Amino acid sequence: MKSAVTIALVPQIKTGPWVYWNTLEESIKKAAALGFDAVELFTANGNAIEASRLEHLVKGSNIHIAAVGTGAGKVVQGLTLTDPDAAVRRQAVDFIKNMIDFGAQFRAPAIIGSMQGNVTAGGNHQQSLAWLADGLNVLGKHAGDAGVPLIYEPLNRYETNLLNRFDDAVEFINMLETTHVKLLADLFHMNIEEQSIPSAIRKHGRYIEHVHFADSNRKAMGWGHTAIHEIATALQEINYTGYISAEIFPLPSPDEAAVQTIRAFHTYFKK
Numbered sequence: 001m002k003s004a005v006t007i008a009l010v011p012q013i014k015t016g017p018w019v020y021w022n023t024l025e026e027s028i029k030k031a032a033a034l035g036f037d038a039v040e041l042f043t044a045n046g047n048a049i050e051a052s053r054l055e056h057l058v059k060g061s062n063i064h065i066a067a068v069g070t071g072a073g074k075v076v077q078g079l080t081l082t083d084p085d086a087a088v089r090r091q092a093v094d095f096i097k098n099m100i101d102f103g104a105q106f107r108a109p110a111i112i113g114s115m116q117g118n119v120t121a122g123g124n125h126q127q128s129l130a131w132l133a134d135g136l137n138v139l140g141k142h143a144g145d146a147g148v149p150l151i152y153e154p155l156n157r158y159e160t161n162l163l164n165r166f167d168d169a170v171e172f173i174n175m176l177e178t179t180h181v182k183l184l185a186d187l188f189h190m191n192i193e194e195q196s197i198p199s200a201i202r203k204h205g206r207y208i209e210h211v212h213f214a215d216s217n218r219k220a221m222g223w224g225h226t227a228i229h230e231i232a233t234a235l236q237e238i239n240y241t242g243y244i245s246a247e248i249f250p251l252p253s254p255d256e257a258a259v260q261t262i263r264a265f266h267t268y269f270k271k
C-alpha cells in the first residue's frame, strides 16, 4: 500500500478536507520530506496546472500523483452529472473528461465525489441514477481509453442522496456498460453509512481502487474513534495495493495533520 496526502489548489475554496493548501511547490516538498509516496490534487479544472510544471515538480521530489479530484466542477461551477438540465450534465461530462486527461498524464485517476450530484427536490431517484449511469458510461470509456480507471466515491447521506453504501454502489456499477469505473473507500463516509467498514471492504474488495484515510471526525487517523486496526487488516486481506490518501481537515495545522497521517500509515500499513 502507498501513502498519499491531499493538496487543495482552488483559490475560491478556503475550507475543506484537504491537508496542504497552496502552494503546489511547497506542498509537494513537504509531502516528500515526510516520506509520502504521492499527493492527491484538488484543482479548479483540468487546465489549472501546466503538465510540464507538475512533471518537473514530481520528478524532482520523487513523488507520484495518486489521484485528481473533480469536485471544483460542482463547488465552483455548479455542474453535476445528475442536473435536470441536459446542457449542464453535458458540461459536467466535459469538465470531468478534461480532468481525466490531465490526471492520465501522470497515471492518476480522476475521482467523482460531489460531481455525482443529488436527486433534486421533486426529482425522481431512478431518473437521477439513469443520468449518473449515462455520465459514468461515457466517462468510464474515456478513462479506459486514457489508460486509467475512473473512481466513483459513495458519499454519506448529508452530501448525496444517490448512493451511500458499498452494496448499492457495487450493484450500480455492475449495471454499467463500462468496466473501468471502480470505487473509492472514504473511511469518513463509510463510518457514517456502513454497518461494518471491514466487512464492506472484504465483501467488495475487488472494486476498491482508492482509499481516503480519515478518522471518524475527519481529522488525521488516530485523532478520532475509528477502529483502524481492523480496517487495515481487511485491506491487507483483500491484497489492496493502492493509495491510502489523507483527505482530512488541516487540524490543528496542515503540518501536524500530515505528520500524524504518516505516523498512522506506518503503524497500520507496514510497507
Ligand code: LER
Binding pocket: 016, 017, 071, 111, 113, 114, 153, 155, 159, 186, 212, 247
Ligand atoms: C470527496 O472525496 C469527498 O469525500 C467529499 O466529501 C467532498 O468533500
Ligand code: MN
Binding pocket: 113, 153, 186, 212, 247
Ligand atoms: Mn473522499
